Amino acid sequence: MHKNKAADSPVFLVVDVQVDVVAAAYRRDDVVANIAALVDRARAKGIPVVWVRHQNARLRAESPGWQIVPELAPLDGEPIVDKRFGDAFADTDLGEVLERLNADRIVLCGALTENCVRSTFNGALYRGFPVTLITDAHTTVDRRPSGLDYSPANAIAVLNYQAESTTLPGLASQAVSTAEAFTG
Template structure:
C-alpha cells in the first residue's frame, strides 16, 4: 500500500553485491546463493531486478573489485544504477528507473547491512515505497575491531528493527528468501 500513486509493481533491488564489497562478508556464499535464487524467481515471475553498484576510491568504476560477483549475472534487460553514496537514491537515476517500471514496493537484498542496505531501505521508505528486507539475503563484513557489533548481531538487529518500522500509508517488513513475495 505504497504512498506512490499508480505504482502497483514490485522490484527486487540488489545492492552492492560486488566482488570487493562482499569479499570478506559474513556468510558470503550462503547470502550470494540466496540472492541468486531470488534473482531467478524474480525473472521467472516477470518482476524487475534492479542492480546497484557502488563506486569509490576503494571500488573504482570498472575495476575488478567493482564488478558484480560472478555467481550472479546481470540480465540483458536489468537496469543497473551506479552510486557513490550509501543511499542508492542519492544523486542517481534509481527513482526514474523504478517509476519507469511502476514500482511502489521494493524487495531488498545485498550488502552491506549496516551501510548501503540500511541507508537505502530508509531512503526508500521515506520516499513512499513499501520495503521488504530479505532477512537472510543481506550481509556485512566484520567491523568489530572498530567497535561495531559482530556481523551476525548487525544483521539480526537490522532485521529486528526493520520489522517494526511504521509510517502512514507504507509498510516495512522482513521475510526470508524462501517466503518473500516477489510480485
C-alpha cells in the same frame, strides 16, 4: 516523493553485491546463493530486477573488484544504477528507474547491511516506498567500531528488526526470508 499505488508492482533491488564488497562478508556464499535464487524467482514471475553498484576511491569503476559477483549476472536490459553514497537513491537515477518500472514496492537485499542496505532501506521508506527486506539475503563484514560488539550477525539482526517494526504514515516495512519471498 513516490506516491503509493494500488497495484502490486514490486521491484527486486540488489545492492552492492560486488566482488570486493562481499569478498570477506559474513556467510558470503549462502547469501549470494539466496540472492541468486531470488533473482531467478523474481525473473520467473516477471518482477523487474534492478542492480546497484557502489564506487569510491577504493572501489574504482570498471575494476575487477567493482564488478557484480560472477554468481549473479544482470541480464541485458536490466537496469544497473551506479552510486557514490550509501543510499542508492542519493544523486542517482534510481527514482526514475523505479518510476519507469511503475514500482510501488521494493524488495531489498545486498551488502553491506549497516551501510548501503540500511541507507537504501531508509531512503526508500522516506520516498514513500514500502520495503520488504530479505532477512537472509543481506550481509556485511566484521567491523567493530569504537570497540562496539557490532558483529555481522548483530548488524544483520538489527536491520531485520528494523524492517519488522518500522511504520510511517501510510506505509510499513516487513522482513521475510528467501523461502517466503516471491511465492504468492
